[in-house]
Amino acid sequence: MERADDGIKDVQYRFPKDFWLGGASSATQIEGAAREGGKGLNIWDYWFEKEPHRFYDGVGPDTTSDFYHRYREDIKLMKELGHNSFRFSISWSRLIPGGIGEVNPEAVDFYNRVIDELLANGIEPFANLYHFDMPLEMQQLGGWESRKVVEAYARYARICFEKFGDRVKKWFTHNEPIVPVEGGYLYDFHYPNIVDFRRAVQVAYHTIVAHAKAVKAFREANIKDGKIGIILNLTPSYPRSEHPADRQAAHIADLLFNRSFLDPAVKGEYPQDLIDLLKAHGFLPVTQEGDLELIREHTIDWLGVNYYQPRRVKAKETLPNPYAPFMPERFFDNYEMPGRKMNPYRGWEIYEKGIYDILINLRDNYGNIECFISENGMGVQNEERFIKDGIIQDDYRIDFIKEHLKWVHKALSEGCNVKGYHLWAFMDCWSWTNAYKNRYGFVSVDLKTQKRTPKKSAYWFKAFAENGGF
Template identity: 60%
Template sequence: MTIHFPEGFWWGAAASGPQTEGRLTNDNKGTSIWDHWYTTNPEKFFQGQGPGQTTQVLTHFQEDLRCMEEIGFNSFRTSIQWSRLIPKGRGKVDPEAVAFYHQYFDEMLARGIEPFVNLYHFDMPMTLQNEGGWLNRETVTAFGDYAKICFDLFGDKVKHWFTQNEPIVPVEMGYLYQQHYPAVVDLSMAVQVGYHEALASALAIQKFRQSACDGQIGIILNLTPTYPKDPQDPADQQAAVLADAFFNRSFLDPAVKGTFPKELVAILDDLGIRPVTEAADLTVIRDNTVDLLGVNYYQPRRVQQKRSPKQEQQPMPEDYFDYYDWPDKKINPYRGWEIYEKGIYDTLINLRDNYGNIPCFISENGMGVEDEGRFKNASGMIEDDYRIQFVKDHLRYVHQAIEEGAHCLGYHMWAATDNWSWLNAFKNRYGFISIDLETQERTIKQSGYWFKEVIQENGF
């Protein structure tokens, strides 16, 4: 069966500034939380590889974009680094950063690649973090000012803006599970951080609509569909509702509906940890919902009713459900994540039925594999059949959802090139384009050439 996607479908991939740009000797970029954490705790980073090198996009972006053009991308998402553009998070704008981003976006446009630009990808400027980061109300204001500067500087070139990537991640990893800086465990702090992120996103949208820019503005959310162990058991169903409220709807509802999920608000009231707010906040959130939603989909979440003891020291989301290990799951052994292709369909149908069928696109979906060099053929190309199969299986479900009325406008894989990944560095490779870290040579993988055919045919 041949599958065809709608005309004008967005084909491409994604990346982020902090995972690709790197640092140059004596460049003016300010310190981000990742730069700081690597300086203080390099042992936390896989093989000691920090954010300074990454894939050196500052000096190799033309090569990356040449490969993307060869594959046929019509769009590509990356992010501006707040700490590069405004080294201290507020105040002086760095002219070298302005020049770089203009060059970068110009090169994309010259190659027929539409820039999709995100404003925040977990890279808080350390100056602001020292004042509390997302815990501090002033950071919301600083983010709005930063957003306006970006719209003013680059709005003539960028027509698809996104306020934040996966805002649940700073909440989870920074303030619950200790995998990102500042690595504390405090649900009340996590709630305040999430609230300020949601408010900052709405404020940036307000600034965009007050600007002279045309185009659209949205947000990128990692929507992990939640499945109850027994769909017929009310207790398992309720566990799934609460897990979904914590990890999906906490940002999906305010971004699309302008409200927060009542189940989550009830839990916070019960615990006495509602965030600190100001009178006009909820109006700003209500009136500044997104035009477009990016959906990052990697894996499902499977839960059941709470049977294990609650944590005694600190309230946690897991006080309201237990995770369930589905015995029939497929696993990516390198990442440890379940591969469940139908989850991407269920997510798009949920958006169709419960979120006004908001215009959306798959903004990330991908498969990280360790030691991909062992799959290199005699000509030096990596034969990643597994990635082709992974993308193909997910695209079938994307197409099915579109056929059933979901308003999905595109598919971006994570990632365009292999890139540095937070604490895992280059352990797992994700890209359509391989990067030799010693020589910085770029080589398109077999999956990239397969994707080229998909784009040419607008299907497969």
């Protein structure tokens, strides 16, 4: 592979030799083959069938980036681009169509081939069990509202550890579990499009119970040198000002969106403030005997941290409408800080120091748990505008990565236990209802031909990996 000018001359920011560098993905977003290889339907296949107009340009999860058929060339490209690790997810509806019942041998064969190919190329597989893709039949039982689904997920986790744990040592139970809560049960951007705070709380609670059951199954599987964790999109909540009302607004946002998963996963217990808040408004979840003990005894070994943007909030300006659905925004208003730096394509603020603030918080308040940056990235529309000499000149992405890595480096130098950085994503992939509107990859994917072409950022990252820094 011809190497473009990487722009790295002298190493100013040096990273440890064994620092994990690579990309992240999920089954529904890259595999395609949605109705091939014995796969059952998941909620995305079903929702797209039902309401295709809700997906950008009417593009659904059928083909996506066709990793199912092209994984060999993709993994070869990862190696050529200097990656030493890759996070993928296993599709529950591919492995166990319907979520319960027989294991699909074609799926076992596919994931075995992917894992073996990664290892043959010197790339460590990081496997995640659940990335928003509930099997349709499980959703029809109630999704994460249902205890039956929690038990079915625990069985699915056990099967994954049995089938793949001899080679995969790094595991995660869930990716961004707050997102199905927000999207599916509060803000109507994921199926099942329910707006109901009480059900959202139950879904969040059962997700943590399911997570703890998977951790228990992992410990029982006794995987040599294995680690299990969870991937959380930790979004620092910054108050508009130091006024007590603004600080309280930020504290509640942090409880609801971060600590509702972070504390039980790492510390084995929920924050008392969160319990008191839910209790005061009559929203405590339905629990079962033994749940809290299960959560307490099955904390994680390590943590994946996804970071894209901060959350800025202020005290409520007006009283909530008493007839409107109860929402998190009952406790705060979102705040747009004047002069903030924006990614105009995604509508997200770019605030690089947020990644450092997260890592310092984990160091100081969560036992300095071993972690890595499992996603960070920048989605940009119509990147073809930036093609020169056949390569997308995505200097904006290089700058984005560099500025975040500088803060990761600072956190490392201050004793934070951070072990790696994965970009979202290795290659352009399908993004839920946004489909291919914004592109995130190191590698561009032509949807008509499925041709892969590394962008300028891919070569910069390769040089970073080879030089051990930038």
